[in-house]
Amino acid sequence: MNDIQRILTIARYEWRRALARRKVFLLIVLTITAEFLPFIVLTQLPIPPAIRIVNSLMWLVGTIFPHALFLQFIAIFISTGATAEEYEQGTADSILSKPIRRTEYLIGKFIGGYSLFAFTAFLTSALAMILSYSTFGPQEFAEFAPAIYISIIFASLVFFTMGFMTGEVFRTSSLAYLVSSTVFIASLILGPFLLLASNLTGEQFYLDIVRWLPNWGASNLPMMVARALFLQNVRLPFGLGDFGIAVNGTILQALTSISIYAIVPMVIAFLRFLRSDVTNKSST
């Protein structure tokens, strides 16, 4: 058996393991259910003619809406348990006492968890497209949906790897989840405060800090990509073209931020895993 086969065996196993966890499964179901929410609300509301143009971009709203919140939590949920739960349940021993390299195990875990997340994101994006066509008619710029989808799963690497790292470092899934989601929520809250501070003082410095918060690139990249690809040619009312982007920046800045926030935790997770003992519930 070669390295790739062993990695794929662990990746398949990780899919099953993650989906066997009720909280992950329920959150995925909840996210997919929540996908219906904006469509139900918007079809019930009398939409003024001035913003009817939005009707033809509902696929984008439906794709980005779950990413802003639900998908980040799913990413954290899946990744915090990837290694931590194996220690908690004492199951890591039975795999790592087999002929498999630790790197293969960890890469398999990462690929398994991340591909499950990507599949969930794909389901929400596909559902958004189907619902948009069926409730709001023909959609514009739908050919860019794959690019938006890729930007979403790439942007989600920030909190996925953060969860992966905290899971391996703390080896307690609940603590890892708490820390990762606190970082996510704290940076969500901190952003507007720093923006306000910048507006009040006129200091650019506060905006620079916002751009280096973990969620800035992670939350804004899909909309920034949409703007670069097609939204700049669309006249949207009420500043909807800036939807969700409180502090502007370039795509390159977003990519850099995401890459740093993804690579550093991965390196920490690998170093920790490769240098530590495989902990177990029972050992004497």
Add this chain to the structure above:
Amino acid sequence: MNPEVTAISASNLVKNYSSTTSIGPVSLAVEKGTIFGFLGPNGAGKTTTIRMILGLIRPQRGNTQIFGIDPLIDPINALEKVGYAPELPNFQTFFTAEELLDFTARIHGINGAERNRKVKKLLEMVGISDHARKKIGKFSKGMVQRLSVAQALINDPELIIMDEPTIGMDPVATIYFRDLFKEIHSQGKTILVSSHMLDEVQRLCTHIGMIHHGKMVFQGNITDILARFGKGLAIEVELGQITPALVDYVRKLDYVRNLQVDTNKILVTVRDGEDLRAELAEDIVKAGGKLLGLSLKKTTLEDAFIETLRSNPKNE
């Protein structure tokens, strides 16, 4: 150590957990084709040592080799021919027994039809083929233990490491698995078994090693160990009446090493390697003793174990 003859060689393994808890230095050599019983009281460091051997725990000092390969450096080749059944095994409860073995076989690189054949055969061998498609979460402790043994055998290993393999099994299953391990051994395989069941170890093992307070106290051929700790043969004598004069007379016989009195019995330890029941019976009758019965009591592993615990207190 010569990998041609040595299955496991661990040298000077040290693991410190805190200023008060440490294992080692532990050195261990398990020769190919032996059944090595790894003994020690609770908390002595048996499981930690086994996990260091497998590369699950990194020792601060020392190194370990399986068939001449360090599992921390090359786990693929070191563990390829190893089967491991951990103490109180934990498996993913969403798996069925069949799925778990299939997953393990895949990691070992066993493909297609061969995998299916092995899974089926092993489930039958450990007696849980009727539960092949039942979720492990619904298994009893004994069934999980059987499944753990099956998992350890999926790759037809040359070395099988079992940490308390019969915990949770009923007596019938214990006897069945003892016979199974003997059969596996007869095929030239090496087995390392850690157990608290000393009579089981004595019946099964060809070699033993004992760890106490994180250090190896002894290891070697089981016969040599028993001879070393047994201090000769013991004869249990049942008497009609025990008098101080008779006890004093027996104690002074030239072949008697030790004597213990217990209500109507005396336990006489005699010179090494000689069955002196006839001489002792004759001397007791000569001294006026009323002899009711006499039997030879061989030194057991339990005697050696207890003797070791006595002679190695923690503060030593």
